[in-house]
Amino acid sequence: MSTAARRRLMRDFKRLQSDPPAGISGAPLENNILMWQAVIFGPDDSIWEGATFKLSLQFSEEYPNDAPTVKFLSKMFHPNVYADGSICLDILQNQWSPIYDIAAILTSIQSLLCDPNPNSPANSESARLFRENKREYNRKVKEIVEQSWSS
Amino acid sequence: MYKYNLQNYFTLLYLFENPPEQFNGEDQDENDNDEIQQSQSNLPPIPTPSTSTYTSTTTITTTTTTPTPTTPITTNINDKESVSISNINVNDDSSSPNKRKLGEIGNSTPSQPPSKKVSTPKSNESNKSVNYSGASPSNEGYSPSPSPSSKYIKTPISNSSSLSNTPLSNSSNNNNNNNNNNNNNNNNNNNNNNNNNNNNNNNNNNNNNNNNNNDNNDNDKSKEISEDDKFTLKKQQSFNVNFTQSLNDEVLSYTSSDYYRDNIDNPTETYTSSDNLNYENFDEELIFSAPNNKDIIHIIDTDNKSSSSSSLSSLPSSSSQTNQPKNKSSSTTTKTTPSSTKTRTTSPTVTKTNQISPNSINKFNSSNNNNNNNAITPSKKKRIDYDLISGTRVKTPKKSAIVSKQPKGFLSTPKKNTTTVDDDGGDDDETATSKNNEDLNKNTNKDSDKNEKDFCPICQSEFVNPYYSPCNHTCCFECWNQWLSLKLECPVCRERCRIKQCKPLTNLDSQQ
Numbered sequence: 001m002s003t004a005a006r007r008r009l010m011r012d013f014k015r016l017q018s019d020p021p022a023g024i025s026g027a028p029l030e031n032n033i034l035m036w037q038a039v040i041f042g043p044d045d046s047i048w049e050g051a052t053f054k055l056s057l058q059f060s061e062e063y064p065n066d067a068p069t070v071k072f073l074s075k076m077f078h079p080n081v082y083a084d085g086s087i088c089l090d091i092l093q094n095q096w097s098p099i100y101d102i103a104a105i106l107t108s109i110q111s112l113l114c115d116p117n118p119n120s121p122a123n124s125e126s127a128r129l130f131r132e133n134k135r136e137y138n139r140k141v142k143e144i145v146e147q148s149w150s151s
Numbered sequence: 152m153y154k155y156n157l158q159n160y161f162t163l164l165y166l167f168e169n170p171p172e173q174f175n176g177e178d179q180d181e182n183d184n185d186e187i188q189q190s191q192s193n194l195p196p197i198p199t200p201s202t203s204t205y206t207s208t209t210t211i212t213t214t215t216t217t218p219t220p221t222t223p224i225t226t227n228i229n230d231k232e233s234v235s236i237s238n239i240n241v242n243d244d245s246s247s248p249n250k251r252k253l254g255e256i257g258n259s260t261p262s263q264p265p266s267k268k269v270s271t272p273k274s275n276e277s278n279k280s281v282n283y284s285g286a287s288p289s290n291e292g293y294s295p296s297p298s299p300s301s302k303y304i305k306t307p308i309s310n311s312s313s314l315s316n317t318p319l320s321n322s323s324n325n326n327n328n329n330n331n332n333n334n335n336n337n338n339n340n341n342n343n344n345n346n347n348n349n350n351n352n353n354n355n356n357n358n359n360n361n362n363n364n365n366d367n368n369d370n371d372k373s374k375e376i377s378e379d380d381k382f383t384l385k386k387q388q389s390f391n392v393n394f395t396q397s398l399n400d401e402v403l404s405y406t407s408s409d410y411y412r413d414n415i416d417n418p419t420e421t422y423t424s425s426d427n428l429n430y431e432n433f434d435e436e437l438i439f440s441a442p443n444n445k446d447i448i449h450i451i452d453t454d455n456k457s458s459s460s461s462s463l464s465s466l467p468s469s470s471s472q473t474n475q476p477k478n479k480s481s482s483t484t485t486k487t488t489p490s491s492t493k494t495r496t497t498s499p500t501v502t503k504t505n506q507i508s509p510n511s512i513n514k515f516n517s518s519n520n521n522n523n524n525n526a527i528t529p530s531k532k533k534r535i536d537y538d539l540i541s542g543t544r545v546k547t548p549k550k551s552a553i554v555s556k557q558p559k560g561f562l563s564t565p566k567k568n569t570t571t572v573d574d575d576g577g578d579d580d581e582t583a584t585s586k587n588n589e590d591l592n593k594n595t596n597k598d599s600d601k602n603e604k605d606f607c608p609i610c611q612s613e614f615v616n617p618y619y620s621p622c623n624h625t626c627c628f629e630c631w632n633q634w635l636s637l638k639l640e641c642p643v644c645r646e647r648c649r650i651k652q653c654k655p656l657t658n659l660d661s662q663q
Binding site for chain 2 (some may be wrong): 099
């Protein structure tokens with residue numbers, strides 16, 4: 001509460017609690033407000049429908065002037081997600097802006113699931129399947145979705 | 152035969168010795184009158200050869216008659232009487248010519264006893280004389296009688312020899328020494344007989360040999376037969392072997408035919424199975440009608456083909472199965488497309504809501520402008536700036552990735568507002584829309600206005616020493632300072648911006 005980052009995070013948390021977007025929920029850990037865990041649901045009417053993916057968000061003291069580090073904790077098969085769960089997203093890198101809050105970040109990631117960018121692949125296999133063999137890509141995605149239920 | 156050979160031998164000897172016999176005969180005539188008489192007696196029978204033939208027949212008859220009277224008498228007595236009878240016959244020869252001939256023989260016999268009575272050595276001579284008496288018939292051979300007569304003579308010679316033999320035996324019976332000699336002779340005879348017997352034995356042996364030969368022949372024949380049998384057996388064996396082989400061959404052929412049938416049956420079974428699998432394969436029946444192995448092979452090939460066809464039939468089924476998920480996937484794609492359309496429909500609504508609120512704000516600002524216009528013109532300019540700033544305040548809470556575009560549009564709207572201020576008709580239009588919005592969303596507008604006024608977009612809290620950028624976005628000075636030290640761009644619209652270009656909002660504060 002003494003720093004601007006903590007004050008900002010508290011306000012973001014209150015706002016997220018009062019007015020949560022659809023398919024998004026998140027909360028900081030009990031002992032550390034700079035470490036959050038969030039859950040996003042797959043968008044409806046898409047191949048990701050029904051999936052539940054767990055993510056971790058690590059904020060720095062420079063927040064909101066510095067972007068947080070976001071990772072998928074659940075297993076993921078997506079052209080823009082690395083094997084370790086890191087996310088290749090412009091607003092989290094060079095296009096970051098301090099007006100983005102946690103709700104905005106999670107909503108962006110949710111939309112990224114349906115609109116991957118194969119030109120900057122983080123997972124070459126999934127990117128190749130996404131371009132060449134859509135059937136197999138969809139099959140793999142379904143497999144991941146089913147696995148996400150148990151996790 | 153041997154006997155005849157011997158007699159012939161003697162006859163030949165005497166024939167060759169005719170002259171010395173004639174001389175001897177003369178000597179004999181000189182020496183022995185009896186002999187001469189005998190020869191004289193011999194002369195009369197020569198002119199009558201026919202009578203001689205009769206004599207021979209009569210002699211036979213006599214010999215036959217003599218045994219008949221002897222039968223009623225005992226053996227020994229018979230022999231003696233026979234001897235006496237022979238003597239009597241000799242005596243009776245003078246009475247009849249036939250008897251005379253027999254008496255001649257008898258005469259010879261009485262001459263012998265006187266010689267015997269003389270001395271024993273003379274008896275040996277008498278034996279020799281006996282031999283000569285045997286030779287006398289050869290003298291008869293000297294006669295110029297024809298050869299047939301000689302032949303006729305020969306036959307009596309044999310008879311005489313037999314008769315002489317019997318008297319010799321009689322003489323032996325009479326005298327012991329003679330008997331001994333006779334025995335010797337008999338022995339000789341016996342020897343001869345033995346020889347004869349030997350001959351006979353030889354003959355018998357020969358016969359035996361013949362028999363042996365016959366036996367041998369039989370043996371040979373039997374051997375031959377056995378050999379023939381062997382050959383036949385061999386032939387039979389060969390025949391049997393051939394037969395068995397042929398049978399085996401037939402059996403093999405039969406088995407092969409069975410195998411052939413089995414081969415035929417197997418394809419039929421497979422064919423039936425194929426029928427079970429494929430009821431519409433009629434061509435295979437036509438192929439099966441042919442009995443050739445090649446056709447059978449074709450049947451097998453067809454079976455393979457049928458199996459392949461079955462596999463093909465299975466493949467299409469699998470393809471159909473795969474087609475079903477394709478259909479599902481297509482259905483999913485069809486489902487996805489409506490979702491995309493839905494999302495598209497939803498996004499315009501969002502944009503509409505965003506557009507409505509700025510309009511209401513603009514109208515509110517326009518009403519404020521009207522009030523200010525009534526009071527002071529320079530105050531109008533300031534108010535305009537304030538209105539723009541308030542407009543910026545209104546923008547900040549709803550900003551997001553999408554807001555980056557909308558602010559630009561919003562910036563264009565203030566310019567339009569200025570133009571509308573010049574035009575009274577435009578003001579009327581704005582007021583109309585503002586009324587509608589106010590009627591629908593009074594409370595919401597008020598709340599949003601409050602929020603917008605109070606909060607900084609970076610620190611999400613009330614403004615502390617606010618400054619505005621050339622792009623008219625307001626933030627706390629400290630917030631500006633921290634962000635612009637990292638990146639020289641507005642956090643809201645990403646336009647290039649420097650901290651020096653930012654100006655404080657002191658006027659606004661004073662106004663407040």
